[in-house]
Amino acid sequence: MAPIIGVLGMQGDIREHVEFLKNMDVGVTIVKLPKHLETIDALIIPGGESTTIWKLMKITGLDVSLKEKIEQGLPVYGTCAGMIVLAKEIENFPAQETLGAIDIKVKRNAFGRQVDSFEADLEIKYIDGKPFRGVFIRAPLITSYGKDVEILSEYDGKPVMARQKNILVSSFHPELTNDSRVHEFFLKMV
Numbered sequence: 737m738a739p740i741i742g743v744l745g746m747q748g749d750i751r752e753h754v755e756f757l758k759n760m761d762v763g764v765t766i767v768k769l770p771k772h773l774e775t776i777d778a779l780i781i782p783g784g785e786s787t788t789i790w791k792l793m794k795i796t797g798l799d800v801s802l803k804e805k806i807e808q809g810l811p812v813y814g815t816c817a818g819m820i821v822l823a824k825e826i827e828n829f830p831a832q833e834t835l836g837a838i839d840i841k842v843k844r845n846a847f848g849r850q851v852d853s854f855e856a857d858l859e860i861k862y863i864d865g866k867p868f869r870g871v872f873i874r875a876p877l878i879t880s881y882g883k884d885v886e887i888l889s890e891y892d893g894k895p896v897m898a899r900q901k902n903i904l905v906s907s908f909h910p911e912l913t914n915d916s917r918v919h920e921f922f923l924k925m926v
């Protein structure tokens with residue numbers, strides 16, 4: 737049976753992820769409340785504004801219930817703000833709360849103002865063929881990581897995609913391309 741992929745429906749590019757997944761061989765549902773976690777096989781945390789996403793997660797109780805689900809092994813993929821929400825530490829906003837699910841330190845808006853948004857061709861480990869077009873929008877960067885974290889892609893010598901057990905993160909937005917290889921890679925983790 738096709739897996740059911742949840743998209744965390746707090747704030748951000750929720751619809752883009754849902755539309756993208758509709759073209760794949762999966763079921764899709766939006767997760768707005770803790771009880772919705774019971775119906776999914778994996779979760780995507782979209783890009784958006786990480787403090788807003790977190791605030792809404794706290795209001796709904798998803799901060800606690802998702803943490804539990806992740807500890808039980810739920811596969812989760814965070815893009816951009818989703819990566820920030822999953823990170824253990826935020827270098828330039830140390831007081832910002834997160835799920836702390838992956839042992840990485842990130843820097844928000846790491847690419848500076850002039851280059852808030854850009855695209856770049858990326859080599860991604862385990863993804864063959866032509867380079868992957870990475871879309872970066874006020875993107876975060878991984879500035880340090882623990883020994884259990886595997887770096888899957890770098891831009892300009894800096895890590896922009898990583899995995900640790902059931903957690904996958906990327907600084908960029910594959911849902912804004914026509915290329916499903918990163919989503920397919922995540923589905924293999926499900």
Ligand code: GLN
Binds near residue numbers: 783818873874
């Ligand atoms: N700049 C946003 C943040 O820090 C992330 C941007 C994005 O998700 N595209 O939360």
